[in-house]
Amino acid sequence: MTDRTRNELGRTWIVLVAIVLAGMSAVAFQGRASIVVFAALLALIKARLIILDFMGLRSGPAAMRRGLLVWPLILALLAAAKLFATGMPSV
Amino acid sequence: MDARATTEIEAKEEAPTDELLLWVLVWSELAAFGILLAAFLITGFLQADAFAAGRNELNPLLAGINTLVLLTSGWQAALAARSSALPGERRRALVMAALLGFVFVAVKLAEYSGELASGDIARFGAFFELYFLITGFHLMHVVFGGLILLLVAWRQTPDNVTLITTLWHVIDLIWIVMFPIIYLV
Numbered sequence: 001m002t003d004r005t006r007n008e009l010g011r012t013w014i015v016l017v018a019i020v021l022a023g024m025s026a027v028a029f030q031g032r033a034s035i036v037v038f039a040a041l042l043a044l045i046k047a048r049l050i051i052l053d054f055m056g057l058r059s060g061p062a063a064m065r066r067g068l069l070v071w072p073l074i075l076a077l078l079a080a081a082k083l084f085a086t087g088m089p090s091v
Numbered sequence: 092m093d094a095r096a097t098t099e100i101e102a103k104e105e106a107p108t109d110e111l112l113l114w115v116l117v118w119s120e121l122a123a124f125g126i127l128l129a130a131f132l133i134t135g136f137l138q139a140d141a142f143a144a145g146r147n148e149l150n151p152l153l154a155g156i157n158t159l160v161l162l163t164s165g166w167q168a169a170l171a172a173r174s175s176a177l178p179g180e181r182r183r184a185l186v187m188a189a190l191l192g193f194v195f196v197a198v199k200l201a202e203y204s205g206e207l208a209s210g211d212i213a214r215f216g217a218f219f220e221l222y223f224l225i226t227g228f229h230l231m232h233v234v235f236g237g238l239i240l241l242l243v244a245w246r247q248t249p250d251n252v253t254l255i256t257t258l259w260h261v262i263d264l265i266w267i268v269m270f271p272i273i274y275l276v
Contacts, residue, residue, distance in 0.1 A: 001174040001253055009173075017159060024155040027275075036119045039271045046162075046267045048248035055260045064114060071121050072268045077129055077276045083201040086139045 002056030012053040019046055036083065040076055047072040111255055114214045117261050119234075124265045127225045128272050135161070135276070138216040145218030148209050151274045157195050158270055161233075164191035165263040168240070172256040181193060185244035188259060192237035199230050222273060229269065232262050 002009075023042045027056040048069060052058040057065040135142040164187075170176065170186035203223075206212070210221040236259050243251045 001249060002166075002169060002172050003174055003177075004169065006170060006173070009166060009169045011221050013162065016162045020155065020162065024152070027151055027155070035202050036271070036275050043180055043267050043271045047264055048166050050165060050264050050267065051259055053259060054165050054263070056169075056172065067118075068121075068264075071125065072264070075125060075132075075272065078129055078132050079189075079272055083276055085118075085136055 002054075003059065004053055004056060009053065012049055014045055015073055039081075040079060044072055044076055102198070108269070113257060117257065118166055119133060120258070120261050120265070124225070124229070124269070127221075127228070128269060131205040131221045131225060132276070134217050135220060138218070141214075141216030142218045145212075145215030146274065148206055148212070148215070149222075149274055150202050150205060152207050152273050153198055153205075154270055157198045157202075158189050158266065159194045160198065161263050161266050164188045164195065167191065168256040168259045176270055181252065182246060184242045185247075185255075188256075189240035189244070192233050192240065195233055196230060199226070199233075225269065225273065227263070229265060232265075236262055257258075 004012075018059075019042050023035070023039050028039055051065065052066045057068065167184045167188035171181045171188065174183070206219070236255065239255050240259065241256050
């Protein structure tokens with residue numbers, strides 16, 4: 001159970017939708033190669049908002065919060081290492 | 092010690108166990124998908140050209156739309172999991188979350204049909220094998236989670252609502268991380 005209010009959850013959802021639309025616009029208008037890092041950062045922000053607000057862990061157990069926040073970060077670092085090794089994908 | 096005090100102590104002793112099982116389930120999902128996504132990235136490094144060509148056959152627009160659908164579903168699940176939500180309000184939010192999950196499934200199946208119609212996918216190395224394995228495994232979670240959301244909407248208990256909404260957010264979280272790794276990186 002979460003102690004967030006309806007309005008707080010609504011605000012988080014609006015921010016998440018705005019982030020997704022920003023990422024989709026970047027993919028559509030700027031080409032894939034230039035926005036890969038941008039999209040990965042947006043994904044990390046989205047993941048953080050889901051964990052803290054939707055899952056109610058902003059005030060939950062600290063160890064679980066940290067663990068969940070580290071999971072997307074590890075995959076993002078692995079993705080960055082792959083990009084560094086192979087170069088940016090072309091459009 | 093009266094019966095009420097005994098019940099309260101028993102409830103306090105049981106709570107961490109219940110939560111522990113929930114988090115074991117959450118981490119088993121995250122570990123499984125973490126390994127699959129790591130395998131996708133490593134194979135993408137080993138077969139860079141085939142993966143770049145395979146990625147061009149995907150439809151990031153439909154995947155982006157599905158991200159919006161799943162985030163909205165997660166929002167509804169979070170509304171259902173509020174401790175202050177009334178039973179009727181909770182039921183509506185759970186049903187909405189499930190229905191949006193099924194919209195996600197429909198969009199994903201439409202995306203699959205477009206990709207399969209694009210021709211011989213074997214020429215892209217292991218790209219489509221891993222793509223269908225990872226996204227298909229995730230899709231099965233969405234289908235199963237959606238059905239459980241409907242079941243919990245029908246037969247609500249606070250523990251069941253917490254369990255399924257937490258797992259639904261994990262399914263959402265996995266998609267959010269999966270999207271750039273599969274479609275962009």
